[in-house]
Amino acid sequence: MASPLTTWPWDNLGLFKYLLYGPLVAKVVHEMFYVEDSNLNSLWCFHLLILTGLRGFLHVLWNSYSNMLFLTRNRRILQHGVDFKQIDQEWDWDNFLILQTIVASMAYYMFPFLQNFPLWNVKGLLVVLLLHVGVSEPLYYWVHKKFHGHYLFTNYHSLHHSSKVPQSLTVGNAAVLEHLILTVIIGIPIIGATVIGYGSASLIYGYVLVFDFLRCLGHCNVETIPHKLFETFPFMRYVLYTPTYHSLHHTNKDCNFCLFMPLFDKIGNTLNKESWQLHKTFSSGNGSRVPDFVFLAHIVDVTSSMHAQFCLRSFASLPFRTRLFLIPFWPIALLSLFAMWVWSKTFLVSFYYLRSRLHQTWVVPRCGFQYFLPFATDGINKQIEKAILRADKIGVKVISLAALNKNESLNGGGKLFVDKHPNLRVRVVHGNTLTAAVILDEIPKNVEEVFLTGATSKLGRAIALYLCRKRVKVLMLTLSADRFQRIQKEAPQEYQSFLVQVTKYQAAQNCKTWIVGKWITAREQNWAPRGTHFHQFVVPPILPFRRDCTYGDLAAMRLPQDVQGLGSCEYTMERGVVHACHAGGVVHSLEGWTHHEVGAIDVDRIDVVWKAALKHGLRPVSSGSNMETN
Structure with a gap:
């Protein structure tokens, strides 16, 4: 049985939890339209809603900044990526905002002095500062240490520490009891200043937003405070904590308990002695690790550009599909893309560990069209x-x-760059060898004839040559006799008869296995007989017009179970699934191969790459068991 005040009362409501704001909205509407003597300063519920919105937006902005690896990579403290488990665990991170809004609305009726307050009162700033330093800071320090005792930590505080990589949204990942205590700590300076007559609307907005700002700062996992500040003003070390300082608490639970001021850790003898040296390392940009492997992706369209962790972490953790809430942000995304084109820099969007090797994704800021x-x-x-x-x-x-x-047609499968820079130490890989292997694996072993479109492309050529060696008849759709003959001559003499050139779709009207490498219309699909399965390696995928046929997905592989830090889906792929060309680069890196994989596919290496992929724990999403597995 769970301990009391560990779970939220509205846990089972899902998105309907936001209806809890309904009474406040109704109160605002009533006062604004039906109460004659109401004014902006007296609309307490109106201020609460505005403040809640600003607080939520502040946390999201900090989270976006934390995940902008193209800006923060060199100053990240913990190099791990935020994985799906942490994202799901922090999905309802804003529950504490609902709780504190409800508590604040109740305070409106409990304390009459809150029902009317001025817009500004300078004296209140000094009072709030004194109450924060003299009451809130030491109270938080004492309570926080208590929560690291065995019972409270096991039953309550361990939830917060279960987030491996602190981020601004981690702030909300805590038990109800902790957030209730934190609500009191936030409220003491505000209520104290208001009781003695120095309260104001700007005081409440300012204190709460600064409080949230500093909490997000500590949890952002990116060192943002320059070490020269502490070298110039040494006393600041005890006045303002840093992300490095707070991250040490998450990795070493017996130190750095302060709210925002390390002074109380110094007094309580709980200050980690490595805090300042590590802070200097990370703030100088010397804490990053160079990835072994990089996948150079590209944007498909403007809408899909928002499917990145630095936009909405939760949205990026799900397979992409266009949603209504994206539409208002479309102009912003478009302007951002224009800015990136002008800036003309490749940027990072995500990274994860694969068998202890750092893996990063870079994106070329160009849309598919x-x-x-x-x-x-x-x-x-x-x-x-x-x-x-x-x-x-x-x-x-x-x-x-x-x-x-x-x-x-762009660069010859990467060959352009290898030829231009023959002394590259980095290996350039197109990954098509594994893509071909995945497509071939989907074809059942007992197939005797296939119909292949896009037959003279890199993948089409490799698939045709591989299948003919297996004595599978390949109907290669191409109008170019020269290109067909060049491919046919690459096959061993005894297998060349299995490659047959066809120029019309009608030639495949009795073939139930289509391998589609070129986009085909509904009319062209109608030539396929009932029960045909369309394997495909065409981008974008063909539309499924035929209800009496089946359609395969683009070649993809599921990453091994030991992947760490993976928290975003690759476009429309499921969690933990990547396109086969991406997986091909992963295998190249894990095997430590030193050759470039560019230009035409080496058919002799298809089985080699396939076996290597299986050896490292990668698995095809769908399989027809046509490939060798031993």
């Missing part, structure tokens, strides 16, 4: 080249290119 504009080719290649050279400079071992970043 731009890759098909001829005049945009040079600009896109320039940004990809900058990313590769930057990875090479900082010591990255492998950089893998996402779908459009390795387009054959």
Whole structure:
């Protein structure tokens, strides 16, 4: 049985918990439209709603900043990413705002002096400061130490410490009892100043928002306070804590208990002696680790650009789909993309650990449609080249290119960059070898004939050559006899007859296995017989027009169970699933291969890469058991 005041009364309400604000909204509407002598200063519930909104927005902004790795990577304290478990655990992080709003609305009726207060009173600032330093700070320090006792920690405070990577939203991840006590600690200076006649609206707004700001600062996991401040003014070390200072408390629970002022840890002999030296290290930008592997992704469209952890962490942790709440933010996202194009820098969006190797994702700030504009080719290649050279400079071992970043017509599957910079230490990988392996694995072993569109592309060529060696007849749809013949000649003499050129979709009207590498319309799909399965490696995926047929997903693999710090979904993929080309780069890094994987796919390496992927715990999302597994 759970201890009292550990769970929230509205835990089972889901989104309906926000209806708890309904009475306050009704009170505001009534007073504004039906009470003649009401004014802005007397609308206590109105101020509560505004203040709650500002507080929530403040926490979200801090969370966004913490996850902007392109700005904060060198000053991150804990290098781990925020994983799905922590995100789910902190999903209802704003419960404390509901609680404190309810308590404050009750205080309106309990304390008559709150029913009318001035907009501004300078004397109140001094009183609040004195009460905070003299009462709230030592009270919090004492209570916090008590919560680290065995019973209180086990039953209450351990929930807060279960978040491995502190972030601003971690502030709300605590038991109800803790938030009730914190509400009292926040309320003491405000009520104290108001009781002696120095209260004001600006005092309440200012104190609460500064209080939240400093809590977010401590939990942000990014060192934002320059060490020169403490070197110039040594006394400031005991007046203002730092993110490094507070992170030490999360990793070492027997030190640094203060609210905002390390002075009380100094007095109580609980100050971690490494606090200042570590603070200097992180604030100087010397605490970051260089990733072994980088995946260079790209934006699909403006809406999908908001599917990043630094926008909405909870939204990024779910497979992407367009939602109504995104529409108002579309202009902001578009302006941000324009700014990134002007800035012209590749930026980081997420990272995680895979078997103790830091794995990061960088994004080229270009929308999908731009890759098909001829005049945009040079600009896109320039940004990809900058990313590769930057990875090479900082010591990255492998950089893998996402779908459009390795387009054959754009840069020959990455070959352009390898030829231009022959002395690259970083290995450039397109990952298509594993993509081909995943597609081939989906094809059942007993298949005797397949129909292949996009047959002369990198993937189409490799799939055709692999299947013909398995004595599978491949109907290759292409109008170019020369390109077909070049591919056919690559096959061993005894297997060349299994490759057949066709020029019309009608040729596949009796074939139930279609491998689609080129977008096809409903009319073209109608040539497939009933019961056909459409395997595909075309971007974007084809639309499922036929109800009497089945459609495969894009080639993807599920990451191994020991992945740590993964907290965002890759576009529309499920949690823990990545596109096969992404997984191909991961395998390249884990195996420590020293060759570049660019240009045409080496068919002889398809089985090698596949076995390596399975060895490291990666698994195909769907499988037809056509590939060798031993």
